Amino acid sequence: MAQSLTHGETALPADWRDLFALTKPRVMSLVVFTALCGLLAAPINVPPVLAFSSILAIALGAGASGALNQWYEAGLDAKMKRTAGRPLPAGRLDPQTALQFGVGLAAFSLFLMLFASNWQATLLLAVSILFYVFVYTMWLKPRTPQNIVIGGAAGAFPPLIGWVAATGSIAPLPVMLFLLIFLWTPPHFWALALFMRSDYAAAGIPMMPVVAGEKSTRRQILFYAVIMAVGAIAPWPLGYTGALYGWTAVLLSAVFVLLSVQVGTRTTGEGDLMRPEKRLFAYSIAYLFILFGAVVADHRWPL
Amino acid sequence: MTEETPNEPFDEAEYRRRQRSRANLMAWMLGGLAILFFFITIAKMQIFS
Numbered sequence: 001m002a003q004s005l006t007h008g009e010t011a012l013p014a015d016w017r018d019l020f021a022l023t024k025p026r027v028m029s030l031v032v033f034t035a036l037c038g039l040l041a042a043p044i045n046v047p048p049v050l051a052f053s054s055i056l057a058i059a060l061g062a063g064a065s066g067a068l069n070q071w072y073e074a075g076l077d078a079k080m081k082r083t084a085g086r087p088l089p090a091g092r093l094d095p096q097t098a099l100q101f102g103v104g105l106a107a108f109s110l111f112l113m114l115f116a117s118n119w120q121a122t123l124l125l126a127v128s129i130l131f132y133v134f135v136y137t138m139w140l141k142p143r144t145p146q147n148i149v150i151g152g153a154a155g156a157f158p159p160l161i162g163w164v165a166a167t168g169s170i171a172p173l174p175v176m177l178f179l180l181i182f183l184w185t186p187p188h189f190w191a192l193a194l195f196m197r198s199d200y201a202a203a204g205i206p207m208m209p210v211v212a213g214e215k216s217t218r219r220q221i222l223f224y225a226v227i228m229a230v231g232a233i234a235p236w237p238l239g240y241t242g243a244l245y246g247w248t249a250v251l252l253s254a255v256f257v258l259l260s261v262q263v264g265t266r267t268t269g270e271g272d273l274m275r276p277e278k279r280l281f282a283y284s285i286a287y288l289f290i291l292f293g294a295v296v297a298d299h300r301w302p303l
Numbered sequence: 304m305t306e307e308t309p310n311e312p313f314d315e316a317e318y319r320r321r322q323r324s325r326a327n328l329m330a331w332m333l334g335g336l337a338i339l340f341f342f343i344t345i346a347k348m349q350i351f352s
Contacts, residue, residue: 013321016324016325053339
């Protein structure tokens with residue numbers, strides 16, 4: 001657990017950079033982008049200041065979820081090389097400060113969303129924060145290798161919230177975008193888990209490669225990649241998007257499946273550099289960015 | 304200031320630096336929020352008028 005920063009009777013105030021790191025800024029960038037795409041793809045034009053405020057509220061909500069996740073997992077993070085340098089396990093931040101920061105940020109994000117948009121988007125934001133903290137972090141992650149399959153729903157909320165912030169109601173397209181992120185999460189995280197397997201094993205987190213083994217994980221990556229590709233292309237034939245999005249989804253998903261076939265069908269020996277897994281992981285991030293960009297481009301400039 | 308222990312002498316300069324940087328940041332954020340809330344109110348008034 002984190003060390004105290006107390007010097008006798010006086011504690012050092014937390015450095016703002018550590019509080020910022022607590023919000024998982026890199027994860028937040030994907031959340032902000034997908035939420036923005038959900039908002040821009042909606043059929044209603046929102047005044048820029050309200051759009052900005054809604055996206056800011058979603059970003060702060062995601063930051064709060066990240067902070068509460070790091071507060072709860074400080075002990076586990078200390079056991080993994082990838083996360084040992086985070087503010088709490090490294091002892092740069094006091095756990096109580098992290099908890100107060102997370103809860104305060106969550107409350108403020110909900111207030112801002114309610115003030116700037118509508119109660120429907122606020123409710124969805126609240127559900128996504130609670131789902132990430134209680135269902136994923138506290139309940140699923142330490143118990144089942146299906147943690148990121150079900151927990152992936154938490155990360156799938158932003159485009160839906162962005163859309164609802166603009167329109168006040170749910171429609172088929174944002175639900176499909178929700179499903180796309182939901183189905184994208186397993187191959188994305190299991191590719192990471194394959195080359196970080198020893199880290200997860202050391203921390204006792206039941207990630208798929210640790211519990212079911214590499215072979216089964218590789219098969220499941222391929223399985224989810226194929227379903228995800230179908231889910232990504234589906235909005236086009238169903239008439240919710242045009243050809244610009246459709247062809248982008250077809251091409252990008254074909255590459256995704258090809259990279260997954262590479263990962264899914266190979267076996268590794270001692271000292272393997274795991275290049276195909278790292279390639280799939282990196283590509284999966286670019287895939288989601290480009291695909292969501294295509295949703296907006298298709299809406300604004302249809303072919 | 305990562306590896307400080309309770310046995311080390313208290314670093315008042317670092318304490319003041321952190322306090323100052325947080326106070327500055329808080330002032331900027333509160334100012335930004337006041338401006339943001341003003342423009343949100345104006346935008347909402349335009350929507351509902």
